[in-house]
Amino acid sequence: MIPVKGFAGHKVAVLGLGRSGLATARALIAGGATPLCWDDNPEARARAEAEGLTCVDLSRDGAFDAVAALIVSPGIPHLYPVPNPVVRKALEAGVPVDNDIGLFFRSLATPGWATFDTVPRVIAVTGSNGKSTTAALIDHILREAGRPVQLAGNIGRGVLDLDPPGEGGVVVLELSSYQTELARALTPDVGVFTNLSPDHLDRHAGMGGYFAAKRRLFAEGGPERAVIGVDETEGLFLAGQLAEGPGDDRVIRISSGRKLSGPGWHVFARKGFLSEYRKGRQVGSIDLRAIKGLPGAHNHQNACAAYAATRALGLSPKAIEAGMHSYPGLPHRSQLVAEAGGVTYVNDSKATNVDSVLKALAAFDRVRWICGGLEKEGGLDALNAAKGSVVKAYVIGREAAGFAMQLDVEAEVCTTMARAVERAMAEAQPGETVLLAPAAASFDQYDNFERRGEDFMAELRARLPQ
Structure with a gap:
């Protein structure tokens, strides 16, 4: 568990008692806060109360008196198409609204990190399609290479339910637009943007709002390295915003289906072959055609993203290729x-x-x-x-x-x-x-x-x- 920092001795409201909501309540208690929980579903409230959690109707008048923050589960709308009534009450009361992702980033680092030779790193993956496969593939490659790694977020465990990472540990997060849009802190070491296509448009009031939600992963602090899919205009624009110039290798551009050129850092797949170029020279390649767990061009884009992210952590092309060959694929995804x-x-x-x-x-x-x-x-x-x-x-x-x-x-x-x-x-x-x-x-x-x-x-x- 990651104990939540910054709320010791305070009351914190938790709206939504699914996996992330319950993990949030437990982590708040571990950090010395008092969670006040609510879910419209009576069965969810009963499960929370069976754990000893306090359930309070957050829709009643005065519910946010002396409350330090409201933590909202991802599926609950906070802006579009209309805010949930509880969220509106919090906003009207001037209470900050956050989610478990924001709490995770503000609470992850500890004073003990100063004694580590290699501090823990966080890789966060977002995009419309392929983010689950990309996150799982990164996790698998790192695990096969012997790196201590945990997978969480929109896949695997709730972020606050993770074990505090130790020496050289890596946390891989899959983050949906619902999660990136509301988090008050977003500070991964490596941020990955796979692609963008229309989805969840009612929740974000159109494509502009949807892209803005994804873009926050790179704008609310800025990762040390950004892996950006540039096959859509939005990704091309995002890469351009993040880079200081054509040779800025803090941005790794990726593509499936076309060769990328220029003095920067590029990873692309064409006709089943992945290629890595730096400063105009090829420095790595993988034949993806024989990797059964990654069929099709869309999975080759996922492979490029995972390759770039793990290279950013210092893995060799040979180690990455070995991990890809043993990757079994995710259930329900190709x-x-x-x-x-x-x-x-x-x-x-x-x-x-x-x-x-x-x-x-x-x-x-x-x-x-x-x-x-x-x-x-x-x-x-x-x-x-x-x-x-x-x-x-x-x-x-x-x-x-x-x-x-x-x-x-x-x-x-x-x-x-x-x-x-x-x-x-x-x-x-x-x-x-x-x-x-x-x-x-x-x-x-x-x-x-x-x-x-x-x-x-x-x-x-x-x-x-x-």
């Missing part, structure tokens, strides 16, 4: 589930927006595509750019018929996962891939994308030869 009868089965349930699905479809030549669910803003027209790789779509979800009508490929309305898997397997030919890449949220049929992916794999297991 996850190879099975190969049978010449057909490959891939679970990419995390592909919930159009951009991530385009990248998933581009990774394979002939796809039997299982898609559908709770449609996000922006429509599906952009998916037609990848229709050449799709043999047929099998559409699930409560609004499957309407979803199917927007696709410019042959589509069969299946509604349920069981029916979609049955039909795709029945029609799949050797050399084809049955791919779950929904291009939609899961909440019309499942609690989360993990449950959707698990259902896909369960239906496959029930039908594949054992």
Whole structure:
């Protein structure tokens, strides 16, 4: 646990009692503060009270009297589309609003660090797509290289639930826009920006607000090194803002699909090969084509980001390559589930927006595509750019018929996962891939994308030869 600093002897309100909220309350107690907890869900409050935590209705008048701060869980809106009523009460009372990420950065360092030969480092990864894979890959590479490392944030453990890092320790954080937007302290040693595509636009009032939320990771203190994906205009702009000149190697530019040139520090992937250039000279390369845990151009971008981040910590290209070859991949993210009868089965349930699905479809030549669910803003027209790789779509979800009508490929309305898997397997030919890449949220049929992916794999297991 990371005890929270700066609130000893004070009351601190905690809104939202999921994983991060409970970890925050415990860490506040460890730091000498008194947490006042609230969640609209009675079951969440009951779990907190069973731990001995005090629950107080933060929506009542006077709830913020003598309260030093309000700590908000990531899923609770604090600005757009409208602030949560409890957040508004805190703001009206002049009470600072923060989240567990902000508390983590203000509380991580200890006086004991002065005795370390190698102080702990923090790598923070944000972006629209690939940040989970990138963070997990960085964690895996460091672990394989013998570095003490912990993975947390939007993946793994809550940040305040981590063990205080020791000599040479590394903390790898995956941070969503919800987390970076509100944190009052953001001071990683290495910051990674993978890419940007439309997502969560209602929460950020459009693309400008969404980019601004991501950009805060690099603007609220500034990392020593910034790894920036420059395949989108926003990333190109961000790299330009951070660099003092073309040769400033504090900024490592990365790309998937094109060669980067110039006097700076560049890592890019083309035709399955990763290359590292510094001061105009190639200093490292990796053949990514044989790495099963990283299929497709989108994963090659993740590989570039992980390579750059771990190089920034001093790992050799050889050590990084060895770690990549043993990387097993993340569940529900381009996850190879099975190969049978010449057909490959891939679970990419995390592909919930159009951009991530385009990248998933581009990774394979002939796809039997299982898609559908709770449609996000922006429509599906952009998916037609990848229709050449799709043999047929099998559409699930409560609004499957309407979803199917927007696709410019042959589509069969299946509604349920069981029916979609049955039909795709029945029609799949050797050399084809049955791919779950929904291009939609899961909440019309499942609690989360993990449950959707698990259902896909369960239906496959029930039908594949054992």
